[in-house]
Amino acid sequence: MNLRVAVLALGLFVFPGIATPGYGQPAPVQPAPARFPVIGTVQDQTGGVLAGAVVTLVGPSSTPDRVVKADAIGHFRIDDVAAGNYQLRAEYEGFKPALARLKVGPRAPVQQKLVLQLAGLTQEITVGDNPVSIDAAQ
16 A cells, blocks of 8 residues: 555656646636527507617627617517627617617516607798699699
């Protein structure tokens, strides 16, 4: 028994790395950071869906903006989003943009509902000194 201890001790002294756990093994791979989806719907103030609305996910300055379009029923999905605080912006012609703040993390994704209000309507009437005749008979 003493001989085995002596040989082991000599081996550790001469070849110290051999007895180290993981010797000759590649370094353990670190898991990739968790990623999550952001899902939701874009609609107008009456509940009508806005197909084709542009939805932008704005994150920290080091993260590029992610842009998607709402599908035919107003739904959007942005996959592979790192945990953190973000702002969602939805835009559609003729409507004011809608903004929402959200926190992305390991909990089940909350369905975002972005409601756009009509933009201010303007109408232009031009009055001039050249009368235009309209023939109602045509």
